[in-house]
Amino acid sequence: MNPTTAVIHAVRGENNPTGAIAVPIFQSATFVHPGAGESTGYDYSRSGNPTREHAEKLVAALEHGAGALAFPSGMAAATLLMELLAPGDHIIATDDLYGGSIRLFDNVSAKNGLRTSYIDTSDLEAVRAAVTPATKLVFLESPTNPMMKVCDIAAIAELAHRNGILVAVDNTFLTPYLCNPLDLGADLVIHSGTKYLAGHNDTLAGVLVARDEAVLERLRYLHKTTGAVLSPFDAFLLIRGIKTLAIRMDRAGANALELANWLAEQPKIRKVYYTGLEAHPGFELSRRQARGFGAMLSFSTDNADTAKKMLNKVRIIQYAESLGGVESLLTYPMLQTHADIPEEIRVARGIDDCLLRMSVGIEHIDDLKSDLENAMK
Numbered sequence: 356m357n358p359t360t361a362v363i364h365a366v367r368g369e370n371n372p373t374g375a376i377a378v379p380i381f382q383s384a385t386f387v388h389p390g391a392g393e394s395t396g397y398d399y400s401r402s403g404n405p406t407r408e409h410a411e412k413l414v415a416a417l418e419h420g421a422g423a424l425a426f427p428s429g430m431a432a433a434t435l436l437m438e439l440l441a442p443g444d445h446i447i448a449t450d451d452l453y454g455g456s457i458r459l460f461d462n463v464s465a466k467n468g469l470r471t472s473y474i475d476t477s478d479l480e481a482v483r484a485a486v487t488p489a490t491k492l493v494f495l496e497s498p499t500n501p502m503m504k505v506c507d508i509a510a511i512a513e514l515a516h517r518n519g520i521l522v523a524v525d526n527t528f529l530t531p532y533l534c535n536p537l538d539l540g541a542d543l544v545i546h547s548g549t550k551y552l553a554g555h556n557d558t559l560a561g562v563l564v565a566r567d568e569a570v571l572e573r574l575r576y577l578h579k580t581t582g583a584v585l586s587p588f589d590a591f592l593l594i595r596g597i598k599t600l601a602i603r604m605d606r607a608g609a610n611a612l613e614l615a616n617w618l619a620e621q622p623k624i625r626k627v628y629y630t631g632l633e634a635h636p637g638f639e640l641s642r643r644q645a646r647g648f649g650a651m652l653s654f655s656t657d658n659a660d661t662a663k664k665m666l667n668k669v670r671i672i673q674y675a676e677s678l679g680g681v682e683s684l685l686t687y688p689m690l691q692t693h694a695d696i697p698e699e700i701r702v703a704r705g706i707d708d709c710l711l712r713m714s715v716g717i718e719h720i721d722d723l724k725s726d727l728e729n730a731m732k
């Protein structure tokens with residue numbers, strides 16, 4: 356099934372005798388047992404809920420995984436992933452990573468005995484050099500956040516598997532509509548479902564997808580034991596959002612490409628980071644491992660005043676954290692997503708007071724251009 360159709364039809368409700376087109380919201384904490392020792396398949400919503408299960412099956416189908424688990428946020432999904440590891444284990448993570456993931460690794464997982472090395476994963480040799488006998492997980496973002504670096508998922512997965520290491524890819528930016536990391540050899544995919552999957556900035560959600568049944572079963576046990584499960588209503592919103600994923604990604608991606616080219620010509624813009632620009636170092640690799648470039652871009656202004664002016668003056672585009680919704684959002688990574696990273700490390704990675712990140716939405720391109728043009732004046 357083409358992904359454009361799959362987002363709508365990959366999963367049909369099995370618990371729906373009425374024939375309702377929209378998935379019912381099973382807002383029930385517990386379920387009646389038909390008799391002693393018998394079950395309808397649902398006993399208690401922490402271990403299984405039909406609406407949540409529909410969302411999980413849908414994302415698993417889109418990501419080509421054995422199964423998926425849905426969480427109340429992306430960070431809850433990442434936190435559960437850490438439970439696959441044991442004290443003394445070592446993680447190799449992309450250096451240009453979502454700040455919340457860095458906070459998790461350094462301030463929570465570290466106290467549980469996990470050690471993380473931040474590596475430029477767009478450099479395969481650097482990844483190879485970082486592997487130690489204790490390495491158990493490679494955690495990738497591609498494109499990265501916010502510098503939009505691209506890594507070779509298949510090559511890293513091959514290297515990792517030769518060393519018995521699991522590979523997890525945060526596929527929040529590209530979504531399964533544009534990229535399927537499991538097909539490239541990754542073992543796990545993680546999503547902030549809050550972003551493109553739900554797509555409307557109206558709910559928080561997270562999803563973890565496993566390629567293999569054995570890993571999935573271990574995660575399923577951890578999920579029901581630790582209890583961070585997506586609510587039935589939020590699962591419904593996630594499913595509803597995914598139905599329009601394809602058309603939203605198409606429109607947002609087309610807008611992003613046009614804006615990236617336009618921004619690159621503006622005198623007050625020093626540099627544009629977008630994987631769909633032919634001059635981007637990850638352009639060819641992106642074309643090989645994804646069906647599109649997505650709708651996230653970053654750019655550096657000529658000075659900090661221009662960056663701040665743009666944040667204050669945009670009228671259609673909104674200055675807000677998060678990404679992946681129908682609304683275009685502008686972020687100041689230095690003060691928002693990456694505020695907790697020590698300044699010298701942050702600036703060395705290019706996240707300085709001139710860098711803005713834009714989640715390009717599905718508005719009309721002319722309105723987006725004129726909004727940015729006015730804000731720059």
Ligand SMILES: Cc1ncc(COP(=O)(O)O)c(C=O)c1O
Nearest residue numbers: 428429430453525527547549560
């Ligand atoms: C790439 C990426 N991964 C994970 C997360 C965390 O997801 P959530 O905010 O749903 O917990 C975010 C949030 O901004 C993100 O941008």
